Amino acid sequence: MVNVTINNRQVEVEEGSTILEAARKLNIEIPTLCFLKGINEVGDCRMCVVEVEGMRGMTPACITKVRDGMVVHTATPKVLEARSVVLDLILSNHDRKCLTCTRNGNCELQRLAQEFNVDEIEFDGERVEKKIDDLSPSIVRDNNKCILCRRCVAACKNVQGIGAIDCAGRGFSSSISTYKDLSLNDVNCTFCGQCIEACPVGALKEKDSTKDVWKALRDEDKYVVVQTAPAVRVGLGEEFGMEIGTNVAGKMVTALRLLGFDKVFDTNTGADFTIVEEGTEFIERATNGGTLPMITSCSPGWVRYMELNYPELIPHLSTCKSPHQMFGAIVKSWYAEKMGIDPSKIYMVSVMPCIAKKFERTRDDMQGTGFDDVDAVITTRELARMIKQAHIEFTGLEDSGFDDPMGEATGAAAIFGTTGGVMEAALRTVAEKVTGKTFDKLDYEAVRGEQGIKRASINLDGKEVKVVVASGLKNAQTILEEIKAGKADYQFVEIMACPGGCVMGGGQPIRSSKDRATIDIRSKRAGALYTIDEASTLRKSHENPVLQAIYKDYLGEAGGHKAHELLHTSYVAREKYKLED
Amino acid sequence: MKSLEEIKKIREEKRAELDLRVNTASNSREKHILVCHGTGCTSSKSPKIIENLRRIIEEKNVENVRVVQTGCFGLCAKGPIVIIRPEDVFYSLVKPEDAEEIIEKHIIGGEIVERLLCKDVDNSVVKKLDDLSFYKKQKRIALKNCGVIDPENIDEYIAFDGYKALEKVLFEMSPDDVIKTITDSGLRGRGGAGFPTGKKWEFTKIAEGDQKYVVCNADEGDPGAFMDRSILEGDPHCVVEAMMIAGYTIGANKGYIYVRAEYPIAVHRFQIAIDQAREYGILGENIWGSGFSFDLEIRLGAGAFVCGEETALLESIEGRRGQPRLKPPFPANAGLFQKPTLINNVETYANITKIILNGADWYASIGTEGSKGTKVFALGGNVVNTGLVEVPMGTTLREIVFDIGGGIPNGRKFKAAQTGGPSGGCITEENIDTPIDYESLKAIGSMMGSGGLIVMDDSKCMVNLAKFYLGFTVDESCGKCTPCRVGTKRLLEILERITEGKGEEGDIEKLEKLSRNIKNASVCGLGQTAPNPVESTIKFFRHEYEEHIKEGKCRAGECKALMNLWIDPEKCKGCGLCKRNCPANCITGEVKQPHVIDTSKCIKCGTCITKCPFHAISNK
Ligand SMILES: Cc1cc2nc3c(=O)[nH]c(=O)nc-3n(C[C@H](O)[C@H](O)[C@H](O)COP(=O)(O)O)c2cc1C
Ligand code: SF4
Numbered sequence A: 001m002v003n004v005t006i007n008n009r010q011v012e013v014e015e016g017s018t019i020l021e022a023a024r025k026l027n028i029e030i031p032t033l034c035f036l037k038g039i040n041e042v043g044d045c046r047m048c049v050v051e052v053e054g055m056r057g058m059t060p061a062c063i064t065k066v067r068d069g070m071v072v073h074t075a076t077p078k079v080l081e082a083r084s085v086v087l088d089l090i091l092s093n094h095d096r097k098c099l100t101c102t103r104n105g106n107c108e109l110q111r112l113a114q115e116f117n118v119d120e121i122e123f124d125g126e127r128v129e130k131k132i133d134d135l136s137p138s139i140v141r142d143n144n145k146c147i148l149c150r151r152c153v154a155a156c157k158n159v160q161g162i163g164a165i166d167c168a169g170r171g172f173s174s175s176i177s178t179y180k181d182l183s184l185n186d187v188n189c190t191f192c193g194q195c196i197e198a199c200p201v202g203a204l205k206e207k208d209s210t211k212d213v214w215k216a217l218r219d220e221d222k223y224v225v226v227q228t229a230p231a232v233r234v235g236l237g238e239e240f241g242m243e244i245g246t247n248v249a250g251k252m253v254t255a256l257r258l259l260g261f262d263k264v265f266d267t268n269t270g271a272d273f274t275i276v277e278e279g280t281e282f283i284e285r286a287t288n289g290g291t292l293p294m295i296t297s298c299s300p301g302w303v304r305y306m307e308l309n310y311p312e313l314i315p316h317l318s319t320c321k322s323p324h325q326m327f328g329a330i331v332k333s334w335y336a337e338k339m340g341i342d343p344s345k346i347y348m349v350s351v352m353p354c355i356a357k358k359f360e361r362t363r364d365d366m367q368g369t370g371f372d373d374v375d376a377v378i379t380t381r382e383l384a385r386m387i388k389q390a391h392i393e394f395t396g397l398e399d400s401g402f403d404d405p406m407g408e409a410t411g412a413a414a415i416f417g418t419t420g421g422v423m424e425a426a427l428r429t430v431a432e433k434v435t436g437k438t439f440d441k442l443d444y445e446a447v448r449g450e451q452g453i454k455r456a457s458i459n460l461d462g463k464e465v466k467v468v469v470a471s472g473l474k475n476a477q478t479i480l481e482e483i484k485a486g487k488a489d490y491q492f493v494e495i496m497a498c499p500g501g502c503v504m505g506g507g508q509p510i511r512s513s514k515d516r517a518t519i520d521i522r523s524k525r526a527g528a529l530y531t532i533d534e535a536s537t538l539r540k541s542h543e544n545p546v547l548q549a550i551y552k553d554y555l556g557e558a559g560g561h562k563a564h565e566l567l568h569t570s571y572v573a574r575e576k577y578k579l580e581d
Numbered sequence B: 001m002k003s004l005e006e007i008k009k010i011r012e013e014k015r016a017e018l019d020l021r022v023n024t025a026s027n028s029r030e031k032h033i034l035v036c037h038g039t040g041c042t043s044s045k046s047p048k049i050i051e052n053l054r055r056i057i058e059e060k061n062v063e064n065v066r067v068v069q070t071g072c073f074g075l076c077a078k079g080p081i082v083i084i085r086p087e088d089v090f091y092s093l094v095k096p097e098d099a100e101e102i103i104e105k106h107i108i109g110g111e112i113v114e115r116l117l118c119k120d121v122d123n124s125v126v127k128k129l130d131d132l133s134f135y136k137k138q139k140r141i142a143l144k145n146c147g148v149i150d151p152e153n154i155d156e157y158i159a160f161d162g163y164k165a166l167e168k169v170l171f172e173m174s175p176d177d178v179i180k181t182i183t184d185s186g187l188r189g190r191g192g193a194g195f196p197t198g199k200k201w202e203f204t205k206i207a208e209g210d211q212k213y214v215v216c217n218a219d220e221g222d223p224g225a226f227m228d229r230s231i232l233e234g235d236p237h238c239v240v241e242a243m244m245i246a247g248y249t250i251g252a253n254k255g256y257i258y259v260r261a262e263y264p265i266a267v268h269r270f271q272i273a274i275d276q277a278r279e280y281g282i283l284g285e286n287i288w289g290s291g292f293s294f295d296l297e298i299r300l301g302a303g304a305f306v307c308g309e310e311t312a313l314l315e316s317i318e319g320r321r322g323q324p325r326l327k328p329p330f331p332a333n334a335g336l337f338q339k340p341t342l343i344n345n346v347e348t349y350a351n352i353t354k355i356i357l358n359g360a361d362w363y364a365s366i367g368t369e370g371s372k373g374t375k376v377f378a379l380g381g382n383v384v385n386t387g388l389v390e391v392p393m394g395t396t397l398r399e400i401v402f403d404i405g406g407g408i409p410n411g412r413k414f415k416a417a418q419t420g421g422p423s424g425g426c427i428t429e430e431n432i433d434t435p436i437d438y439e440s441l442k443a444i445g446s447m448m449g450s451g452g453l454i455v456m457d458d459s460k461c462m463v464n465l466a467k468f469y470l471g472f473t474v475d476e477s478c479g480k481c482t483p484c485r486v487g488t489k490r491l492l493e494i495l496e497r498i499t500e501g502k503g504e505e506g507d508i509e510k511l512e513k514l515s516r517n518i519k520n521a522s523v524c525g526l527g528q529t530a531p532n533p534v535e536s537t538i539k540f541f542r543h544e545y546e547e548h549i550k551e552g553k554c555r556a557g558e559c560k561a562l563m564n565l566w567i568d569p570e571k572c573k574g575c576g577l578c579k580r581n582c583p584a585n586c587i588t589g590e591v592k593q594p595h596v597i598d599t600s601k602c603i604k605c606g607t608c609i610t611k612c613p614f615h616a617i618s619n620k
């Protein structure tokens, strides 16, 4: 422990703490912009400068480590002037169009402008107009809004190990760019969206699909069905100022009805299909000498990563579609038939914590019925925007339940939204299928928790099954390298592209740098999912009665011919860089 | 491989052979024709001179003469330079076709080629290098061997005490002895910041680390500076030797020199020096049986000014984008590959061997209280003798500009001199007698910097000067931090506005506020010093800024947009030259009557000013 004096107040902090951390302990606020704890600790933006006695000039609080006896001043007139000039300079080079910006109201720069009482730009000057990249189905990059904090670069490179974006050029002409300045659509970007989550401003955002959804909702001819992924219900509330980790499933369903959707279904039912299909596929591979380890395929960001970087390992990927695609296919086949609706009239909307799913729905072999399984994917954030646009007072809504017949889902499906959840759900089913027994102990603690890579060994009636759970693409890479080197002693692998799983997906509410440093957002959101699971009467996917009925009446065997037609897909090797010839 | 004994023998024999190089009284029968082969003279064809001299000597079968290519003599304005030893005759502005006459007349005939002799500032013809006023006030320590030895020949280096300091250090001194000597000498870093070298060596020595490195910073990015280049071109071994001494002292066995890729001759010579030192067993394992091993490698600079900043330089050597790191930790503790690393500038190293051989007291006796030894300056701009000068610390600017530099050409007046390049500030008439050292320059708002010294006469506009330097920093900013990336650009924009006659009330205050905060909040030295030229010109020439803004006037006449020409009727003789040459046809007047300019039509080309034989036309 070391003693530090900040603004004449003493505080004892752990050695290795930064001035920023020490100040927070005293409830002294220091503004930041480029800092993202554990991800981007570079001290570049200079928003957080402070004075330290005995040090020349000013030093960034975000990365300067405290020393015993250090005397810090965080708010001298000199410091305040420096910060306001830094902010002014950033703003002078920023496309200040808050009114038409997705981040209006949740923007770290906007908030600073407000806090600093900016009423004019003192050092205004040249701004180079940059072209907007909106060619990909998932992500839009608008460098006119970029403040060069490099948080996205660090998220992409350091967390995901991708390096699709980096800072190019120097000095005033620096900009965040890609290989040869290609569109993100044509480089090794996985569409995981972690860069969006990292961005403090509106320079990175999802490709908007709300307009398409509104259009469908206005179309009398369309039967508009919506499904919502597990992680959405534990994120959406944040957009309305609710506590992180609040389960707002009930209000969400009510809101969706108010928006005019004809049916409000739960992707969790799709997740139960995924478990049954994936479990069956795994047992089949394990007993018939198929390619092992088998790796889950429900995270499209991860699937794209694999296709871009390890095409030779594609046989390890489960052929199962992700839950919402499966569900879309079921709605447009079994449900349409049952209800006598022309599937061509059904407009399937998925509300997802994910931007990769926007890309996923456009993939080949995602048209199980001949029609697109899913017609539009909107993120948690986009749904919130639609609710606000309709002026629905979300926090005051009554709860209501998903529509029948597919309102029923298991606790196993709910935990799909967090790292380890798919594995745990699968194990619950696989264990019973393999042993023929029924288990009461359903919590597989070993695959829970925040670590990027979790390894566990499960004993199924004397049969040892070794599993690995990885989240975040850098961790995925570690596992793939093991498999490639023939060093994998495990049979089943769950991978999610986003660190922490879909609760931390690229379509989830964006939290500020301060929240990310001071709140364990992942475990709060994931915790809410585990609570749903615990409270569920049904906690094993194969026990879902709706599923059982659909298999019995319509699909036949799990993993059978019809199931394959509707619920499975295929993969392709992808070039990392698409250069025009 | 050569044993220490063999090296000593080379030294003895070679020294005798080369005595004529430094001894005008030498009775050697041989003559050495020294031809400058530095970058400056090379580009004005000195290699061709060498080639011609050698060819003619062979054709005519002249005996007892040797043509030697050397490093820079310093007086680049008069290059290419050829010196004949031992008599020390100094030929300037030599052309390849002069080779024949030099051989015929001087070498064979024993007669001086009068027409190639150099005219001193007072117009007197000077025969010997030492008689030139340019050299009289200089004291050559770092440049001692430049222009004396053939830099591509290790034996010549050895002859002049080369690798003798290394020998002394390895066999007679402990690392602590070396540190004490360097500390006592008072040597401070010549790369810009002036950090005490002995201290830096000590910090790196006591830093914990299984592996340590010695790095030489030869990135020299200050526009107009070329002392480091000249040292590497003229005396590369002295840097090799000093880096080895540093390695022994701090406990490093590996060194890197980071050289600008734009310095091909320096890189080439340094590589030759490394190869020769390896061949002689001077670089390598267990040198001379001392137990000390050392090797050196060259790394080419990426061409960015900021790569000269020590941490950006380390990033670049490690193969990353050259962007500065946060300090602390300093390189002494976590440098190259996070290992303790000593980084010094070329000129700093060039002083080391001399301090070791002559002692700390000798070195400390030169210079001022806080700044010991000499400093090499690249003298440029509006001064008669441009070139490289090495003077004791404490020499005044007046001595450098007027005594050594020969004053201001074209009958103009001294206005200011900029030291420290884009990071520095200007020194005005008022401070021209300040003894130059680290402290005094800082006190008057400038800095030593790496040694660029640009002299400006009264035709130079100070706002424009600041604009020039800001243009440089804007181009060179790495873009990492906001104040420098955007702030310097905004400074430049304001300066551009002012020089274009679009200055506004409050602009000076804006410049001041922005400058102050860029300095305080930038990550590295580039940004922290970038506003210096603005602050310093405002400090000394605020009235010029005000004139630009309020009166729309540029007194120096450099800012075209503000040009407002008139013809002084008192001076105009009505010759009509201006009228005839004006492309805009806006000058009128009868012969022998004062002419007038219609300023509404004038395109401000300035032709008339240069055409008027009576200097009647000027900026109002
Ligand atoms: C922008 C910038 C550029 C620099 N360029 C050089 C350079 O070209 N050569 C140099 O020796 N030092 C340069 N320096 C200083 C170095 O960072 C460092 O202080 C120096 O190499 C230390 O050597 P010394 O102690 O021998 O002076 C530069 C510093 C900054 C901030
Ligand atoms: S990024 Fe922030 S500051 Fe910029 S326009 Fe959008 S909301 Fe406004």
Ligand code: SF4
Pocket: A139, A155, A156, A157, A160, A162, A163, A164, A165, A184, A188, A189, A190, A191, A192, A193, A194, A195, A196
């Ligand atoms: S979406 Fe993911 S892979 Fe693509 S640039 Fe952003 S962080 Fe990198």
Ligand code: SF4
Pocket: A145, A146, A147, A148, A149, A150, A151, A152, A153, A176, A195, A198, A199, A200, A201, A203, A204
């Ligand atoms: S895109 Fe966003 S996160 Fe990336 S550098 Fe720009 S402002 Fe920062």
Ligand code: SF4
Pocket: A191, A192, A298, A299, A300, A301, A302, A353, A354, A355, A356, A357, A496, A497, A498, A501, A502, A503, A504, A505, A506, A507
């Ligand atoms: S982990 Fe979830 S949110 Fe992230 S890419 Fe995969 S499916 Fe999308």
Ligand code: SF4
Pocket: B306, B323, B324, B476, B477, B478, B479, B480, B481, B482, B484, B485, B522, B523, B524, B525, B526, B527, B528
């Ligand atoms: S001060 Fe300038 S050169 Fe230095 S890190 Fe900042 S942007 Fe780069």
Ligand code: SF4
Pocket: B565, B581, B582, B583, B584, B585, B586, B587, B597, B601, B602, B603, B604, B605, B606, B607, B608, B609
């Ligand atoms: S400056 Fe050019 S255009 Fe103007 S009067 Fe002189 S010659 Fe004519």
Ligand code: FES
Pocket: A031, A032, A033, A034, A035, A042, A043, A044, A045, A046, A047, A048, A049, A060, A061, A062, A063
């Ligand atoms: S420098 Fe600390 S937040 Fe950017």
